[in-house]
Amino acid sequence: MNGPGWFLDREGGLAVMRFGLLAEHGVRHGLVVRDGGRAIDEEAVYRSLASEKLTVVTEQTHSTKAADVGPGFADFFPSRLGADGLMTGEPGVTLTIHTADCVPVFLALPGGTAVGLFHCGWRGTAGGFLTKAAGEMAARYRADRAGLLAVIGPCIEKDCYPVGPEAAESFPPEVKSERPDGRWLVDLKAENRRQLLAAGLKGTNVHVSPLCTRCRDELFHSYRREGAELEGKMVAYIEAGHEEERS
Numbered sequence: 001m002n003g004p005g006w007f008l009d010r011e012g013g014l015a016v017m018r019f020g021l022l023a024e025h026g027v028r029h030g031l032v033v034r035d036g037g038r039a040i041d042e043e044a045v046y047r048s049l050a051s052e053k054l055t056v057v058t059e060q061t062h063s064t065k066a067a068d069v070g071p072g073f074a075d076f077f078p079s080r081l082g083a084d085g086l087m088t089g090e091p092g093v094t095l096t097i098h099t100a101d102c103v104p105v106f107l108a109l110p111g112g113t114a115v116g117l118f119h120c121g122w123r124g125t126a127g128g129f130l131t132k133a134a135g136e137m138a139a140r141y142r143a144d145r146a147g148l149l150a151v152i153g154p155c156i157e158k159d160c161y162p163v164g165p166e167a168a169e170s171f172p173p174e175v176k177s178e179r180p181d182g183r184w185l186v187d188l189k190a191e192n193r194r195q196l197l198a199a200g201l202k203g204t205n206v207h208v209s210p211l212c213t214r215c216r217d218e219l220f221h222s223y224r225r226e227g228a229e230l231e232g233k234m235v236a237y238i239e240a241g242h243e244e245e246r247s
C-alpha cells in the first residue's frame, strides 16, 4: 500500500511506513504502524530496533525540550530519556519517539549526516517547538536551513480534533476555526509547517502527511478514538548515516 509521499515496507518483522522525501535523500527512517490491524507492542519495537543499533527511547512530557545525543552519550535503551525531541550526528545511532494523535516530526540533512525527531502535541506546537528545533539543528550541525528536510508525519487532522478555547487561544488565527458549539478545530499540521517555513526551510523540503490517525484505524492508534483503552502507539525512528554513505 502506498499514497502521496509515503509507502509501506517491512523491517525486522515490523510494518513500517516510509516517506519518499527522506528515502530519496538516503535517510534511514520509519514509522512503525499497525500490522494487519494488530496493536503495536511498543516495547517489542524498541527491543527490535535496539538489537541492531544503539537506540534512544524517550519519556515524553509535552515539553519543548530536545536532547542532543553526542559522542559521550550513554543513556541508550532500555533507559528512557526525559525529552520530547532528540537530535544526533553520531553515525549508527537510532532515535525514537512515540505518538498516538500527536505529530511525529522528522528533520534531517541529506544522507542523514544529522537527524532529529520531535513529538509535537498541542502544547509543544503552541510552544513553537519546531522553530526552536530547526534553529538548534542548524546551529549544532552548521546546517544551511534551506537544506534541511522535514516530514510532518501522520497525526490527528483538524476536523477530528476539537479542543477547548484554552488550548486554541495559543494558536494563530490562520490555523484554527471555531465551531458553533464553542469548541475549536486546530490544524496541528499547518501550524508545524508554518513554523518550519518561518525557520527558513524550503516548502519543497517539507512533506506533510495527508493521513489522519483517528480516521485510519487499520494503520494507526489514536488516543481520541481509543481513549483510555489505547492499545499501543506508533514509533517513529531515524538513524544518523555513516560517513562512507554520505555523498
Ligand SMILES: [Zn+2]
Pocket: 156, 157, 159, 160, 212, 213, 214, 215, 216
Ligand atoms: Zn480524521
